[in-house]
Amino acid sequence: DAKTTQPPSMDCAEGRAANLPCNHSTISGNEYVYWYRQIHSQGPQYIIHGLKNNETNEMASLIITEDRKSSTLILPHATLRDTAVYYCIVRTTQGGSEKLVFGKGTKLTVNP
Amino acid sequence: GAGVSQSPSNKVTEKGKDVELRCDPISGHTALYWYRQRLGQGLEFLIYFQGNSAPDKSGLPSDRFSAERTGESVSTLTIQRTQQEDSAVYLCASSLRSGANSYEQYFGPGTRLTVT
Numbered sequence: 001d002a003k004t005t006q007p008p009s010m011d012c013a014e015g016r017a018a019n020l021p022c023n024h025s026t027i028s029g030n031e032y033v034y035w036y037r038q039i040h041s042q043g044p045q046y047i048i049h050g051l052k053n054n055e056t057n058e059m060a061s062l063i064i065t066e067d068r069k070s071s072t073l074i075l076p077h078a079t080l081r082d083t084a085v086y087y088c089i090v091r092t093t094q095g096g097s098e099k100l101v102f103g104k105g106t107k108l109t110v111n112p
Numbered sequence: 113g114a115g116v117s118q119s120p121s122n123k124v125t126e127k128g129k130d131v132e133l134r135c136d137p138i139s140g141h142t143a144l145y146w147y148r149q150r151l152g153q154g155l156e157f158l159i160y161f162q163g164n165s166a167p168d169k170s171g172l173p174s175d176r177f178s179a180e181r182t183g184e185s186v187s188t189l190t191i192q193r194t195q196q197e198d199s200a201v202y203l204c205a206s207s208l209r210s211g212a213n214s215y216e217q218y219f220g221p222g223t224r225l226t227v228t
Contacts, residue, residue: 034216042221042222043116043203043205043219043220043221043222044155044203044205044217044219045219046216046217046218049216087154098143098160098162098207098209099145099157099160099168099171100145100147100155100157100217101157102147102154102155102156103154104153104154105154
């Protein structure tokens, strides 16, 4: 079962920041937070991941709360091409199978 | 460089027939994963290969499903005696794996299987 909770859908205006929340209250110390997105009819695409520090790359920023029970993915200037389903996933990177357990994600619609 | 490729992109088959789906991972990626995505649903894990270790088959839904991987290259997912509920997009992903850390998974475009 997915260990995360996300809102089913969100809307954002083009050019504005999109802030996608995720709750992972049962996360354990060795579990990372990963974000993927899936644009319609394509395979999922990796966005970013983090453990406890905030992370930023060319695609997005990841803000993780101090207690690690929630996080927010930020797309600083959303474009129409950012319309997709965004998945927040927690996973361990130590031992065992490293499958991703996908929940239902958040369908983000960027409006012109 | 080339990403993960899958073939065929679309497959329509009759109920009861066997199908074989192929995945070519990114060169040098030691880990390979198969997932299934039914219409409007999230991804379901099926099977995971890592080097010469025994694969994790915990996600295979029935004994009609099997998968093989030759070394660190091509993988095939076989579904025997297909049923209509097998209709889905089958996604393959690969990743590097080094020591205790793992890396992001890169997904292929998927094979859309329709069982009539």
